Amino acid sequence: xxxxxxxxxTPLKVLYTGLILTGMLVIIAFISLSLGPxxxxxxxxxxxxxxxxxxxxxxxxxxxxxxxxxxxxxxLVGFTLSLGGVVFQALLRNPLAExxxxxxxxxxxxxxxxxxxxxxxxxxxxxxxxFVGALFTILLVMGISSRHGGLESSTLLLxxxxxxxxxxxxxxxxxxxxxxxxxxxxxxxLYGDLSQxxxxxxxxxxxxxxxxxxxxxxxxxxxNLIVGGEESxxxxxxxxxxxxxxxxxxxxxITGIVVAFSGIIGFVGLIVPHLMRMILGPDHRLLIPASSLxxxxxxxxxxxxxxxxxxxxxxxxGVITAFLGAPFFIYLLKSRGSQWxxx
Amino acid sequence: xxxxLILRNVFFRYDSQWCLEGIDFELKKGEIVGMIGPNGSxxxxxxxxxxxxLKIQKGEILLFNKPISRYRRGDIARHIAMVPHxxxxxxxxxxxxxxxxxxxxxxxxFPFEGKEDLEIxxxxxxxxxxxxxxxxSIHELSGGEKQRVLIARALTQRAQIILLDxxxxxxxxxxxxxxxxxxxxxxxxxxxxxxxxxxxISLAAQYCHRMLILNKGGxxxxxxxxxxxxxxxxxxxxxxxxxVDENPISKTPRVTILSKRKESKKEIA
Numbered sequence: 001x002x003x004x005x006x007x008x009x010t011p012l013k014v015l016y017t018g019l020i021l022t023g024m025l026v027i028i029a030f031i032s033l034s035l036g037p038x039x040x041x042x043x044x045x046x047x048x049x050x051x052x053x054x055x056x057x058x059x060x061x062x063x064x065x066x067x068x069x070x071x072x073x074x075x076l077v078g079f080t081l082s083l084g085g086v087v088f089q090a091l092l093r094n095p096l097a098e099x100x101x102x103x104x105x106x107x108x109x110x111x112x113x114x115x116x117x118x119x120x121x122x123x124x125x126x127x128x129x130x131f132v133g134a135l136f137t138i139l140l141v142m143g144i145s146s147r148h149g150g151l152e153s154s155t156l157l158l159x160x161x162x163x164x165x166x167x168x169x170x171x172x173x174x175x176x177x178x179x180x181x182x183x184x185x186x187x188x189x190l191y192g193d194l195s196q197x198x199x200x201x202x203x204x205x206x207x208x209x210x211x212x213x214x215x216x217x218x219x220x221x222x223x224n225l226i227v228g229g230e231e232s233x234x235x236x237x238x239x240x241x242x243x244x245x246x247x248x249x250x251x252x253x254i255t256g257i258v259v260a261f262s263g264i265i266g267f268v269g270l271i272v273p274h275l276m277r278m279i280l281g282p283d284h285r286l287l288i289p290a291s292s293l294x295x296x297x298x299x300x301x302x303x304x305x306x307x308x309x310x311x312x313x314x315x316x317x318g319v320i321t322a323f324l325g326a327p328f329f330i331y332l333l334k335s336r337g338s339q340w341x342x343x
Numbered sequence: 344x345x346x347x348l349i350l351r352n353v354f355f356r357y358d359s360q361w362c363l364e365g366i367d368f369e370l371k372k373g374e375i376v377g378m379i380g381p382n383g384s385x386x387x388x389x390x391x392x393x394x395x396x397l398k399i400q401k402g403e404i405l406l407f408n409k410p411i412s413r414y415r416r417g418d419i420a421r422h423i424a425m426v427p428h429x430x431x432x433x434x435x436x437x438x439x440x441x442x443x444x445x446x447x448x449x450x451x452x453f454p455f456e457g458k459e460d461l462e463i464x465x466x467x468x469x470x471x472x473x474x475x476x477x478x479x480s481i482h483e484l485s486g487g488e489k490q491r492v493l494i495a496r497a498l499t500q501r502a503q504i505i506l507l508d509x510x511x512x513x514x515x516x517x518x519x520x521x522x523x524x525x526x527x528x529x530x531x532x533x534x535x536x537x538x539x540x541x542x543x544i545s546l547a548a549q550y551c552h553r554m555l556i557l558n559k560g561g562x563x564x565x566x567x568x569x570x571x572x573x574x575x576x577x578x579x580x581x582x583x584x585x586x587v588d589e590n591p592i593s594k595t596p597r598v599t600i601l602s603k604r605k606e607s608k609k610e611i612a
Contacts, residue, residue, distance in 0.1 A: 007437060007440065007478065008443075009455075010455065011455050093433055096497055111494035201594070217454075218452060218454065220445075220454055221447065221450070221454040224436075224440075224444060225435075225444055225447055227432065227433050227434055227446070228430055228431070228432050228436075228441075229427075229430060229431060231396060231427070232425075232427055233393075234396055234416060234449045235394060235396060235420065235425045235427075236420050236444060236445065236448060236449065236500065237416050237417065237418075237419070237420030237421075237426075237447050237448030239415075239416050239417075269612070279504075281434075282434030282435065282436055283436075283440065284454065285454050
């Protein structure tokens with residue numbers, strides 16, 4: 001096996017890839033920090049950081065009270081959704097899988113829209129209702145799909161689709177019976193909105209995301225085996241049912257948390273895992289950290305565009321992820337193939 | 344001789360109807376047992392039961408004198424390896440990566456293989472003649488190559504028992520023979536015990552120490568090929584007239600399928 005030593009995934013390769021993507025993350029965060037309606041240049045920020053220059057109170061407020069929490073939240077949301085996508089694609093053995101496919105997002109949306117309808121606040125009221133909606137949905141879907149303690153993938157997918165359809169009806173009911181400014185808030189929420197970012201949201205979601213992604217990473221080589229079929233994974237020693245319960249619940253939990261703060265940002269959880277798989281191959285020990293970090297980079301970039309492209313107005317970030325992501329993804333698919341094969 | 348795997352009065356059903364009824368069987372160290380029987384007789388199900396992948400409703404299965412239900416999945420994987428009939432890889436893993444997956448049950452929390460694991464995988468590939476395929480994608484391989492890679496993966500598990508579910512059904516005659524040669528070589532050199540499902544009765548009879556005929560969820564006959572592979576037994580379970588004589592070289596039973604009409608082909612004028 002000498003010839004392919006360089007192709008195998010080693011801890012060093014994971015470390016290097018992680019460092020490169022973290023570097024990209026820092027760069028994109030600084031660029032994003034310098035962009036916006038108020039002119040604060042990248043040079044100003046950097047010279048202030050190394051202590052050569054002072055910045056005024058207003059600039060400080062804009063940088064650290066408005067832009068930074070938003071960048072950090074965008075990073076966390078992108079990280080979580082891409083992690084969820086890569087894990088769900090492996091567990092369900094389905095290239096269309098993303099963290100919303102089991103209905104978490106539509107459950108969260110019903111909660112959030114009821115919250116907006118009854119005039120709850122965006123810091124706690126709406127996220128809390130949204131999170132309750134997400135949690136209720138995933139427990140409902142997993143409860144319906146479980147038979148003799150096992151979760152069957154196609155039953156899970158079908159249940160998710162049905163629950164999605166049902167909740168979409170509920171959402172449409174609220175949207176069509178609302179006519180004032182709340183309607184605008186609802187639509188923004190449904191397409192993903194990071195403008196309400198606060199540090200408190202970061203401190204609530206960060207511990208959960210760290211714990212769940214740590215646990216998922218321990219199971220990364222289990223996921224490699226599950227891709228070859230549940231029975232053969234079981235045969236080689238993977239406790240398949242336990243892994244499915246832990247991973248579906250864990251990912252849905254953190255997805256529910258970030259969706260509660262960001263709304264439904266589509267496409268990230270689908271496109272980033274595929275993109276990373278095309279570049280780095282199918283081994284989850286590398287794919288999981290790369291997708292998570294790549295998702296963070298992607299969403300910070302997309303949100304920066306969303307808040308600057310029609311400045312001083314803003315677009316929902318989900319519009320950007322879909323509008324730029326879809327054509328880019330089709331280009332990649334045509335030129336490189338999906339890396340998914342049936343045979 | 345020691346029995347590594349013992350089945351005592353095993354009953355299994357998927358739904359309401361019994362699929363396997365009252366199976367008794369012992370696998371001895373170093374032997375190759377060929378399992379034959381018509382479609383739907385429960386061969387694959389029995390193999391999965393022996394690996395603990397399906398839970399039995401009645402009876403007892405002992406793996407190295409301990410009930411299989413008391414083992415954890417990872418422990419079973421270190422004792423029994425299964426080569427599936429077919430396996431679909433959704434992503435294009437490299438052959439070497441697929442073979443290394445066999446080390447799963449030997450690794451701890453740290454999710455990377457060490458030097459020893461690489462050495463074992465290397466050795467398995469050498470034994471199965473797949474070392475030259477190591478850097479190829481699993482999707483580029485032919486049926487025979489892929490089967491050999493799956494056997495290499497099973498060897499990498501370092502299990503004493505290997506179960507094979509129809510490994511020869513997609514192979515041409517040369518690769519069929521090579522498959523049986525490989526299995527027989529492995530039992531001789533590595534001391535493995537093997538159960539193999541096959542529809543190539545005559546070929547299996549040349550290599551297997553014992554043959555098990557499964558019919559309608561029960562053991563119809565079990566014993567040495569010469570005792571078990573008779574025209575009566577084969578015609579009875581397969582519902583198809585056959586002639587059984589002796590292979591002039593190997594002196595093992597040889598099955599010829601008889602056509603129902605005297606002249607099954609019409610002369611073309």
